[in-house]
Amino acid sequence: MNVKVLVFGIVAAVVLAGAGIGGAYWWHQRNLPSQASAADCSLAQDIIDRAQKLPHDKTAVAKWQKDMHDLRTAKMSDGYLGLEISSYEAWSANRATDTGTAPSKDELKSVRKNANSHCTAVKRTLVFPTIAY
Known part of the structure; x- marks a missing residue:
């Protein structure tokens, strides 16, 4: 027993x-973190790069924001990556129109880290230029 x-x-x-x-x-x-496709990570970097060339006209910036939102929602499969990119878009738009406040270094670092964590599987590092007013 x-x-x-x-x-x-x-x-x-x-x-x-x-x-x-x-x-x-x-x-x-x-x-x-979810893993984005190579296409999603490439699109994210493209949006980040486009944010560096914004005009200072509020109407043009608003149109750009709408266009980028539409592009992200139509083409980007990873919504979590899209969320991080949308934060950067908003900060860039605020900078271009001299509204709002610049993100702190910690906020930008957090967005950079979170966005890049979604692109590790495709071995892609997104480059986020600093946003200064």
């Missing part, structure tokens, strides 16, 4: 350990 209890205990411990390891792996995978 004691042998049966020992064997059952060992089997139960192995099953529980396997479930714990599997659960930890699932939790880790669930919390990783």
Whole structure:
């Protein structure tokens, strides 16, 4: 009888350990950032680059923002990457029209880090120029 209890205990411990390891792996995978496609990362860099050439006319900047929003929502599959890029778009538009405030270095660093975390699988590093007023 004691042998049966020992064997059952060992089997139960192995099953529980396997479930714990599997659960930890699932939790880790669930919390990783989504991975954007190469096309999404390329589009993101294109939008960042376009933001450097904004006019100072509020109407033209508003049109640019709408165009970039439409482009992102139509062409970019990774919405989490799109969210980071939209923050940069807004800051750039504010800079071009002299409205709002510039992002802090920490805010820009956070957006850069988060956006790049979505492009690691395609080995792409997005370059975010500093936004200064």
